[in-house]
Amino acid sequence: MSSINRAAGEIHCKLVYYGPGLGGKTSNLQYLYSQLPPERRSQMISLATEGDRTLFFDFLPLELGQVRGFRTRLHLYTVPGQVFYKSSRLMILRNTDGICFVADSQPERQEANLEALADLESNLSELGQKLADLPYVLQLNKRDLPTALPVEELTANLRRGQEPVISACAANGEGVAETLQELARRVLARLAATG
Ligand SMILES: Nc1nc2c(ncn2[C@@H]2O[C@H](COP(=O)(O)OP(=O)(O)O)[C@@H](O)[C@H]2O)c(=O)[nH]1
Ligand SMILES: [Mg+2]
Numbered sequence: 001m002s003s004i005n006r007a008a009g010e011i012h013c014k015l016v017y018y019g020p021g022l023g024g025k026t027s028n029l030q031y032l033y034s035q036l037p038p039e040r041r042s043q044m045i046s047l048a049t050e051g052d053r054t055l056f057f058d059f060l061p062l063e064l065g066q067v068r069g070f071r072t073r074l075h076l077y078t079v080p081g082q083v084f085y086k087s088s089r090l091m092i093l094r095n096t097d098g099i100c101f102v103a104d105s106q107p108e109r110q111e112a113n114l115e116a117l118a119d120l121e122s123n124l125s126e127l128g129q130k131l132a133d134l135p136y137v138l139q140l141n142k143r144d145l146p147t148a149l150p151v152e153e154l155t156a157n158l159r160r161g162q163e164p165v166i167s168a169c170a171a172n173g174e175g176v177a178e179t180l181q182e183l184a185r186r187v188l189a190r191l192a193a194t195g
Helices: 023-034 083-093 108-126 151-160 176-194
Strands: 001-003 008-017 058-067 070-078 100-105 136-141 164-167
Touching: 008 151, 008 176, 023 058, 023 100, 023 136, 023 176, 058 083, 058 108, 058 136, 070 176, 083 136, 100 108, 100 176, 108 151, 136 151, 136 176, 151 164, 164 176
Parallel strands: 008 070, 008 100, 100 136, 136 164
Antiparallel strands: 001 008, 058 070
């Protein structure tokens, strides 16, 4: 999607948080939202959420400020985890500029992590894209839980290439800004390289 509107002096980038249900995607956006100055806080949109679960998606626009003289905006989305929302995930993934995979560090969620990662790769391939060709970061979330698997083990199981691996506790915001910075840096570097 990343669009540069030279006339308006604006850059727009679409970033998607992907991962197993209840892994912490919405929490990432909620934390970022909570860090915004109050006067800019009216904008997080969570569509059709029922209790904790994201049934459709969350959307959070973030102003990055000026990048190379352009007013730069990030559009953050999360995808719903449940299997039956495949068409929503496909739609949200379309024209994405970058992806953060939010993995759940708990042993009992490892199958769900692998399933979500495979689902991501298969959906990208339906859209004619490959993970390896996209700005991508792997976030290992829920590091605060006593049962969290070692970072090395999760990395060995979930890392697909040279993507950065970032430990996080989205519930209290640890690693959340770092994750976004790392992803945004990659997206903007790629934008600069491709013009
Ligand atoms: N202990 C712990 N709980 C977390 C963390 N991140 C999210 N959660 C909790 O996990 C549940 C699901 O999080 P949510 O962000 O809704 O997951 P999503 O389905 O991926 O959007 C919520 O109850 C969160 O409070 C974390 O880092 N540590
Ligand atoms: Mg959610």
